[in-house]
Amino acid sequence: MSTNRRILIDNATLSGVERITGISRTMNLNNIDNDILCLEKLITAILFSDKLIGVDDYKKKFRSGRFENFDFIEFIKIDQPTYAALATDAATFARSMTFSFEGSKPAGDVVSFFEALRIDPQLRWDVFVSSEYLTLSFLVEDPKNAPYETSIDTVFRNEETDCELVATGTDHQPAFRVAKRSDITDIKDFVHALSSNNPQYAGIDYRSALNRILFGFGWAAERSHFYNAVAHMEGADAYLAPLRDAFCESCCRIDYPSRVINLLETLKANSQKTLSSILEPSGRANFAMRLPFFTAYLISKTDNPRQSIDLALSMRSASEFQDCRTIFHNLDHLSAADKVKEINGILKYLDQSCARLMRKYAVSTESGLQFSLSLGLTGINLGASVKLNQLFRSYKNEPFARVFRNIAQDMLNVERLGGLYDTVCSLIREHPEASYPRISTTPKYMEHRENEHSRPAKL
Known part of the structure; x- marks a missing residue:
């Protein structure tokens, strides 16, 4: 079956690939x-x-290099009025999200993000x-060993860099609120209120994640x-950078909190399963699937990440990937009249295809089997209130399928690469001023405590 399946990949993902393949120098070694993970997304x-398609919206001095580095991607130019309308709608959506504080802990929509x-x-x-x-500090079990939080903090830093390279000129700051303080509507007012009540206030800790997480969320x-x-608009699926998938x-966690957790945890707990799904009487479905961490397989067959991209390009015509593209094509084109058993049949074939891919491409390292978890949706009911409806407003009245990679599981995959880690990092070129920026961490047991070194900050 001819599918002509198109995937749109974002510029933030390509920036990560440029660093891991040595095309650009790495300043932040975190x-x-x-x-x-960006390499995994591209693969x-x-x-x-x-x-593969991309959006041609980078600033001029970076544009030509990107075309040359990814000559297998078609970069589309969106006319300015359309681009401005899309960016304005996107910024309006971002402002509809809430970043709140209740006491010393974040609240509102951002909690599901965390x-x-x-x-x-x-x-x-x-x-x-x-x-x-x-300081906005990360609560961790061991403050001396927090590589995961350090990596996540760096992902937020990348969002600011990406924004500078694109520069849409829109206001994408989420709504800011503080419990029981309706007079505080932005982060500056909040910091002022906190500092006014503390005569020992000396500023914001340089390690604090507060401003970059607020910016990155928006x-x-x-x-x-x-x-x-x-x-x-382009009849494609969107494969986004890891933070954006999160x-x-x-x-999904806001709209279907128990379903998301149950689906992902089921696959984590049961090594024999490759797909878990929940179907509604209408035929709509939420599903989670287990796929190989393809970077582990490809890097085990090559000498460096550039070769792994070339190998992926040669592998895409293999029957097992063609079969998966057909399945996703069918999910994308379900009609509203489809019955549960028909969708069940498609998910059954997806389960079988995932199982075949796991058997053929999943790599075991000394730390265990390398696999990724993805959350999927089909035929969502688009109304006017919940977050998914706003995020996918363009898909109103259109059944569709979307898949999002789980960043926490994929970060664990990186940790478990073992000896393959050195190979995938073999082309990295460090910037002369490269460093490992520090973050603020606090022992989890101190969450509700204070000592001579720190205490919770709240109004």
């Missing part, structure tokens, strides 16, 4: 794990597409002699909406 997009990212931030005062610094929301709208997953 980027490496995220960049491996997966290649394998499950007949054609759940998808598997991080637990808290606002705290860090005490140095008679000076106190405000930009991830804007770009997720923008790229999904462009993908719909944002899409967070919208």
Whole structure:
């Protein structure tokens, strides 16, 4: 069956690939794990597409190099009025999200985002002699060993870089609220209120994640909406950078909190399963599937990540990937009249295809089997209130399928690469001023406690 399956890949993913393949120098050395996930995203997009497309919206001095580096991607130019309308809609959506604080802990929509990212931030005062610094700190089991939180923090830093390279000129800041303080509507007012009540206030800790997470949450929301709208316009599926997939997953967690957790946990707990699904009487479905972490397979067959991309391009015509593209094509073209048994049949074939891919391409390292978890949706009911309806407004009255990778599981895959890690990092070129930026961490047991070094910060 001819599918002509098109996948749209975002610029943030390609930036990560450029760093991991040595095309561009790496300034922030904490980027490496995220960049491996970007490589995985590109490889997966290649394998499950007949054609890759991108958006030509980078600033001029970076544009030609990107075309040359990814000559297997067709970069589309969107006319300015259409681009402006899409960016404006995306920014409006981002502003509809809420970043709130209740006491010292984040609240509102951002909580589901943090759940998808598997991080637990808290606002705290860090005490140095008679000076106190405000910081959004990551609660961790061992502050001396927090590589996961360090990687996630760096992903937020990348969102700001991506915004500078695209520069849509729109306001994408999420709504900011503080419980029981309707007079506080932005982060500046919040910091002012906190500092006014603390005579020892000496500023915001330079390690604090507060501003970059607030910014990153809004930009991830804007770009997720923008790229999904462009993908719909181009008849494509959107494969987004890891943080943006986590944002899409967070919208699922807001609308279907128990389903998302149950589907993902079922696959984590049962090594024999490759797909778990929940179907509604209408035929709509939420599903989670287990796929190989293809980077592990490809890097085990090649000498470096550039060769792994070339190998993926040669593998996309293999029958097992063609079969998967056919299945996703069928999911994309379900009609509203389809019955549950028909959708069940498609999901059954998807389960069988995933199982075949796991048997053939999943690699075992000394730390265990390398696999990824993805959350999928079909035929969502688009109304006017819930977050998924806003995120996928372009798909109103159109049954569709979407798949989002789980960033926490994929970060675990990077940790488990073992000896393959050195190979996938073999082309990295460090910038002369490269460094490992520090983050603020706090022992989890201190969440509700204070000592001479720190305490929760709240109004």
